[in-house]
Amino acid sequence: MIAEEKLKILTESAKYDVSCSSSGSGRTNAGGIGNGLPDGCCHSFTPDGRCVSLLKILMSNDCVFDCKYCMSRRSCDVPRASASPEEICELTVDFYKRNYIEGLFLSSAVHVSPDHTMERLVAAVRLLRTKYAFHGYVHLKGIPKADPALVTEAARYADRMSYNIELPGERSLKLLAPQKSKESLLVPMRQLCREKAAFRAEKRKGFFLPAGQTTQMIVGASPERDGQILRLTQSLYRVNGLKRVYYSSYTPVVQDPLLPAAASPALREHRLYQADWLLRFYGFDVEELVPEGEDLPLELDPKCAWALRHPEFFPVEVNRAPLEALLRVPGIGARSAQKIMSARRFSSLNFEHLKKMRVVLKRARHFITAGGKFCGAENEAAVRGLLTAGERGERARQLSLFDGALPPAAGGALTREAAAAALTGEL
Amino acid sequence: MTYFFDGSKEAFLTAFLLAYCDERAIVTAGSCQLALGQECVFVRADEEKARRCEARLLSFDKGCMRDLGLLLRSGEAGRGQTAYRYLKLIASRKAPVRGDLTEDAVVAANECMRRVSFELHRFKGFVRFMESASGALYAPISPDHDICDLLLPHFRGRIPSIPFVLHDVRRCKAAVWDGAHAFTAPLTKAEVVLSADEEGWQALWRQYYASVNIPSRKRLRQMKGYMPVRYWKFMPEMPAAAVEALRETPASAAAGQDDAPRPRGSS
Known part of the structure; x- marks a missing residue:
């Protein structure tokens, strides 16, 4: 049994990885323990609101790299630990048996050399699949600059692999993660994509990365704009066949002249995820969402913003519009669109029906007609006002009757400016 | 009528x-x-x-x-x-x-x-087995709906070689897999002799649960939305204790702890 202290160190270094999903693998139980659940499954939730699905752990947090943003970097004074493949396997199987976890998320700091680290990761997963006959979910983190043969072998045992792009631009990567390069991340991604396609074409037995690849990038640590980030995302989805791109907004944690001092707003991360969903499930192209050198608007979600830019597309008649058109209506998601598609085969729908079906009309009513009727606001300005008015300002708070304190200086200036603008009618 | x-x-x-x-x-x-x-x-x-x-x-x-x-x-x-x-x-x-x-x-x-x-679907994740001395697994559950027999095929597909009992303590019934047959039976009270290692694994799981949390981001509403409090009763990681521990350290102090060697990460 692994020592509690070791488990603590190795978990705490792994916990900031955003990826947690356990979906996409239909691996079956072939004698032994475990199988895949294609829908994924969350086993617990921690007080920070995140789910525990996989046993997220590092093999070792003893790193030779010195990435500026990372807490396991060489120059950082933290307790170090390494686990053996046996310890990892035993822990996984015993946690899995008790239904604590859905599988293993194994990663590692670059210990000694990339090849050495990758070898140890592969050894652990091989042991888990062969000796322990474990057929549950395994997510393996790829180590940049490791030998291609090791990468191929890893993919035979893992359900999902991920190389973290970390920073969306090549220059930023060179600056903040000097030992990694764009090529060291993209080359193995392309290799795996190619090999998976070949594996599929040959119709061989067994599995080769059934749940595909993912990646993750930090937003706001470097000057890249949302337009650039989403273009990279789209090419990763379309060219490299990735399943998911995760974003994590930057928080200033290390004092370094190369890193910005201010945290990136959480709302920006949220907008990026919304745009990401539009790319994957709603048939949008990045060119429609945001120009390359610009950010997504923070006050409106990307679908609303697109809809307001394209009044010629609306209103959409819910009783006749094709699925693709319904999916483009702000406030109507995949589930609502499906409900509408199935209900309208029985009878003509009106707004009462939509309400009964629990289609949220707050945004949608400005963009649809039901049986020829329109219930939204008349002009674009009014719609924009209504859709942004509900958003709470970052600094908004309940004032107290006896509140003597003045707002902070920066906030005050901003408020005065806004007040002046409101008075002169500039908005 | x-x-x-x-x-x-x-x-x-x-x-x-x-x-x-x-x-x-x-x-x-x-x-x-x-x-x-x-x-x-x-x-x-x-x-x-x-x-x-x-x-x-x-x-x-x-x-x-x-x-x-x-x-x-x-x-x-x-x-x-x-x-x-x-x-x-x-x-x-x-x-x-x-x-x-x-x-x-x-x-x-x-x-x-x-x-x-x-x-x-939730209970596919929230069931917690404990290992008895004989190697069989036992999980007490208390779901709102009568689902223990529907849960059984899921776990049978997963751990076919290990016998297990899903005990719905609210309805006093159990879904049993004995390694070859699946059946349901009435069961009011079960006495389980735990295996020698069981306590150790539960302690490790508690340690893992505590370590994987990020204390500076306190989102209890979200947590309880995803995992309602009524399901916490049979979970060895004791979410209630974790939430309680968070309450004792004020938000700023918790953030301070998390400060030390600060990692990359989101908000």
């Missing part, structure tokens, strides 16, 4: 036949408030009638018995009536009505089925 049935499928289908032509029928498995002078019937399952009724309904809608299974497993008081109105609509239209969300009966039935199957 009010028709009481014992909760089983056969009794429900018998009651359904009886109540079919009654415009003001109420079909219920639980207790209900009777109006003054209200007549009621206690329906006993009649196999012949139930079989006939089932065959007829299946000829209209192949999936309706699966739906009925979910509806009757619901823990809600109105489940009998919801199922009655839903099946009556199928019978009167002689066709599936699943997608017709303009009908109140369909919306109510869909919502009810969604709640049952959602809890079923």
Whole structure:
């Protein structure tokens, strides 16, 4: 049994990885323990609101790299630990048996050399699949600059692999993660994509990365704009066949002249995820969402913003519009669109029906007609006002009757400016 | 007229036949408030009638018995009536009505089925087994809906070589997999002798749960939304204790702890 202290160190270094999903693998139980659940499954939730699905752990947090943003970097004074493949396997199987976890998320700091680290990761997963006959979910983190043969072998045992792009631009990567390069991340991604396609074409037995690849990038640590980030995302989805791109907004944690001092707003991360969903499930192209050198608007979600830019597309008649058109209506998601598609085969729908079906009309009513009727606001300005008015300002708070304190200086200036603008009618 | 049935499928289908032509029928498995002078019937399952009724309904809608299974497993008081109105609509239209969300009966039935199957999905994650000295696994659960027999195939597919018991302590019944057969049985109280390592693994799991949390981001509302407090009772990681520990350290202090060698990460 692994020592509690070791488990603590190795978990705490792994916990900031955003990826947690356990979906996409239909691996079956072939004698032994475990199988895949294609829908994924969350086993617990921690007080920070995140789910525990996989046993997220590092093999070792003893790193030779010195990435500026990372807490396991060489120059950082933290307790170090390494686990053996046996310890990892035993822990996984015993946690899995008790239904604590859905599988293993194994990663590692670059210990000694990339090849050495990758070898140890592969050894652990091989042991888990062969000796322990474990057929549950395994997510393996790829180590940049490791030998291609090791990468191929890893993919035979893992359900999902991920190389973290970390920073969306090549220059930023060179600056903040000097030992990694764009090529060291993209080359193995392309290799795996190619090999998976070949594996599929040959119709061989067994599995080769059934749940595909993912990646993750930090937003706001470097000057890249949302337009650039989403273009990279789209090419990763379309060219490299990735399943998911995760974003994590930057928080200033290390004092370094190369890193910005201010945290990136959480709302920006949220907008990026919304745009990401539009790319994957709603048939949008990045060119429609945001120009390359610009950010997504923070006050409106990307679908609303697109809809307001394209009044010629609306209103959409819910009783006749094709699925693709319904999916483009702000406030109507995949589930609502499906409900509408199935209900309208029985009878003509009106707004009462939509309400009964629990289609949220707050945004949608400005963009649809039901049986020829329109219930939204008349002009674009009014719609924009209504859709942004509900958003709470970052600094908004309940004032107290006896509140003597003045707002902070920066906030005050901003408020005065806004007040002046409101008075002169500039908005 | 009010028709009481014992909760089983056969009794429900018998009651359904009886109540079919009654415009003001109420079909219920639980207790209900009777109006003054209200007549009621206690329906006993009649196999012949139930079989006939089932065959007829299946000829209209192949999936309706699966739906009925979910509806009757619901823990809600109105489940009998919801199922009655839903099946009556199928019978009167002689066709599936699943997608017709303009009908109140369909919306109510869909919502009810969604709640049952959602809890079923949740429990695939929230069940916690403990290992007994013999190597068999035992998990006490207390779900809102009667789902323990539906959970069994999931775990059987996962750990076919290990016998296990899913014990619904609220309904005093258990779904059992003995390594070769799956069955349900009434079970009020179980005494389990834990294996030697069990405590150790539970402690490790608690340690893992505490370590993977990021204390500076306190989002209890979100946590409780995803994992309602009523499910915490049988979880060895003790989420309640973790939340309590967070309350003792004020937010700023917790953030300070997290400060030290600060990692990359989101908000």
